[in-house]
Amino acid sequence: MRRPAALFTIALALAPIILARRGVAQAQDPREEGPREIKKCQTISKPGSYKLINNLTTNGDCLVITADFVTIDLVGFTIGGTSTFPTVTTAIAAGDNTRGITVRNGSISGFVGGVELAGDGSIVEGLRVNGRILSALGISASES
């Protein structure tokens, strides 16, 4: 008769630990998260979906992608460059060792290069790129 009561006591004691671990596991599951928010220029080194939550401004490169399979939605916001000649800057750049990059839905202005995705499997859609004096490239991407 005392054994069930002991088990019940143990279960009660362990419940908070089990629930806490489960909560951590859920928070780390990217399938249950929305796009990660971008509020400033940065290097993106993890795959996944991202979205801007405000306009971004910089005098250097803005979003540098080093991971595969990254999707960035500008959600209508603008990435603005403020550098002057001869500084060479790019709004969104990914090296030729990346693949599967998607960029969509927003504006870019004031950079020497707008979007430069050097790897394969890239999609660029719904962007407006405004150059400035001595801008050299609007968008470069290879879908195949």
Next chain:
Amino acid sequence: MRGNIVVGIAAFPGQGIGISASGIVSGNYVAGTRFADYIIGPGSTVIGNTAVGNPGRRIGIEVSCPSNVTDNTSTGSTPGLNLVLGGDGCNNTNNVAP
């Protein structure tokens, strides 16, 4: 690459590229470059794009063949070429490129 607008890529005279791409390139608009509005790699499908000339621009749309090039408009390359198909095997259909 779909539905993008690129304007004012005004590098040094004779330089500046609006869109450099391969794959499906459709419904884009480029104006104001000083070298080429579009440089497209082989094996691409290029449909419904617009290239608007800029004083001194050399090329409107340049496509490496084989590719399908259909329903594009490229005007205003004076002097220069509105549509350049490099190599053999391009399907050139219904493009406006005087």
